[in-house]
Amino acid sequence: MINKQVSSLSEAVAEICDDAIVMIGGFGEAGSPIELIHALIDHGAKNLTVVSNNTGSGHVGLAALIENRQVKKMICSFPRTANSMVFPELYNAGKIELELVPQGTLAERIRAGGAGIPAFYVPASVNTPLAEGKESRVINEQEYVLEYGIKADFALVKAETADRYGNLLYHATARNFGPIMCTASKVAIVQVKKIVEAGQIDPETVVTPGIFVQKTIEVINPTDESKLVEEEISYPW
Amino acid sequence: MINKQVSSLSEAVAEICDDAIVMIGGFGEAGSPIELIHALIDHGAKNLTVVSNNTGSGHVGLAALIENRQVKKMICSFPRTANSMVFPELYNAGKIELELVPQGTLAERIRAGGAGIPAFYVPASVNTPLAEGKESRVINEQEYVLEYGIKADFALVKAETADRYGNLLYHATARNFGPIMCTASKVAIVQVKKIVEAGQIDPETVVTPGIFVQKTIEVINPTDESKLVEEEISYPW
Amino acid sequence: MVNNDIKTGWDRAEMAQKVALDIPDGSYVNLGIGIPEMVADFVPEGRELIYQTENGLLGMGPIPEEGKRDRELVNAGKKYITSILGAAYFHHADSFTMIRGGHIDICVLGAMQVSKDGDLANWSTGAKNAIPAVGGAMDLVAGVKRIFVITQHITKQGDPKIVDKCSFPLTGKQVVERIYTNLAILDVKEEGLFVRELAPNVNFEYLKKHTGAKLNQYAKSQV
């Protein structure tokens, strides 16, 4: 019987090896798989390339993973937010690499990675510094930049509900990068608030079909990241 | 107040002009917008380029549109099925053009058209006659073919439920090409079984967000196409 | 410098209102972070606009009351929001299908600089020690049908933001259609910048003095 549920957070992230490419869902706090990220900190895999829209806030979650020096390189669209200190400091000290990608191009590169599209053209970034060194091409009199799909070894994603097949539902704008990151990674690891029986998710409403998910772990009451940031708490606590 | 509902089938298709590119949803009967196609036959626009997975069955729906000589060219993946006589006959007589596209490439070209991606690379069709004359490129030691996005002037789509904003739900495998065709056409015209109040569709379950839909028309009891085909009925009846 | 004794020009709310008046009924709109967000407060009665937020919601509603916040319902600026009846959630690739695919009618953005050709710089000063961050700005200007900019006419240092050529790195080239500042509304035309409307107590000479690019006046019949 297919069952993608694992029984502990440490088991969920156990396979993640040094030098892996890891996609991490979330747009700010919404959809950030904070328990999985903390499990990855405990696990200790190093030299990671992380694909995520931001770089985390305060000293928890993704910011803590970076602060713990497990991340060699970030691929993201917006590496600084109101409460991000960790990444800017390491970046200015030359201790972490950054590949800056427009948000829509980042999303499409991840989707392409999952869909077997090795490369595609986009209009975004033409005539800007972010197109420098990239191949460009005129199609129907408009200029486009060639962008490449991104695949990852692992994805850490937060969703709302899963069944044993790994079918997923999300909540509100926490959906953001989760569905496409699941498709683009060899092993998509998903923390959900609730695991239900097969058949309890209406097949018309499934957002991520189970084929894209390898492991699920139930985290009934995920941490309130913004509260930790406000209280200046650090992980490991 | 935004309201995309129109009051008659003829009004729904009234804008479709000669020489238009029209995407028509459906995979076999499932999702085929038969009432809209029949309205297009009554309307009479000619010299159309039609993008659809198949070429219709019997003498109704898409087959009838072709038989009525309104279609100059078909772009599709599988132009013959058990009950298709109309297209094969016209094709063999040199009276209709065909652009044959692998099904997944067809889907991706439509999606690209809707997503502002002018072109992309795929592995499908490499080393086959369908790649002849197309640009190819080796990326990471594998060969790919360059394919271009398809945009349409109009899409005719069948869905299950709509609200006044044009948000859509589909039913089972009738979903097939509908969502991507709505994104790739300037005017997406959708026949639905039921139009409900705004708010009656859960925002988590919307399949086609209303931004991609321009017109909806309620067709409460759509025709059973397979029955018409079985009974050898022709349109116009 | 702006005269502080008598009221010269528009305040932020008035600027936002000017933008709101120019957005047609039924438009799909993406509002950037900052002043652009205020536009939603000034939509004239009888018009319905649908707001898209690129992090995954079509049908963004007003800011929630304190007790009704949902930690996972935020806008592109990561502020708490609500959704309207008839909203839809989607993932990022679908969101940028809307944006890149030309489905959004109008995007209102802030600016660091706008050139006479409609080039926009709003993501980076190019300073060496700054952390570069771009977000969805480049996707928006490349994909949305009409780009409106809303910005102060000059910087806090008194430098013009409307310039002949942007000195900051571009967000996009020839993308801006109209500029709303505290001093005027300007149209970006192939022939250059045209003054669409002057704010209270601002005349053409005054505006010229605070603008780093050539300004044109419409012939009366053109307005």
Added chain:
Amino acid sequence: MVNNDIKTGWDRAEMAQKVALDIPDGSYVNLGIGIPEMVADFVPEGRELIYQTENGLLGMGPIPEEGKRDRELVNAGKKYITSILGAAYFHHADSFTMIRGGHIDICVLGAMQVSKDGDLANWSTGAKNAIPAVGGAMDLVAGVKRIFVITQHITKQGDPKIVDKCSFPLTGKQVVERIYTNLAILDVKEEGLFVRELAPNVNFEYLKKHTGAKLNQYAKSQV
């Protein structure tokens, strides 16, 4: 010619069963139209396979009873089907994300010809008056991790379908991993075709006679 007096080789059901036995538990599987569809009937107890049909369903269930058909629930062959508990519907672009993106473990397809290098021809005879139709075949062979072919060993006219080089237009080059026929199971290796198993009353010489490409035998230790 196949000897019709005593039972030689496998029938279609036995061929399908051979395929079914080789599909690991938990696999995501796409079954082509025709004999491949029969594979689902022979999955050994205790194994759970998930069937994808490229027209938009993951978790295809058995054929419905006559009265329980849904006109809009069909498979890629346009036959009425059902969905299992835990199924998911999706549109075509998402469906081919599964296929092209390498997420499907095994695809079982019919064939007109297969070459010793694993080239597959299964969509067109290349005849001038035939209406070309390809469907999802090229996407499947290009994207799915493992391609199994199930086919009669020879054509109705007695010509070999396993050949040195396909004469029909290709569906894909070097894509087939294993071939299940009524006479044998063949592995496609870099070094050529290897006989994995012979059907009842079929010996190597007999198989050779009906095969249009060189056949190799495994050393005993390799099987």
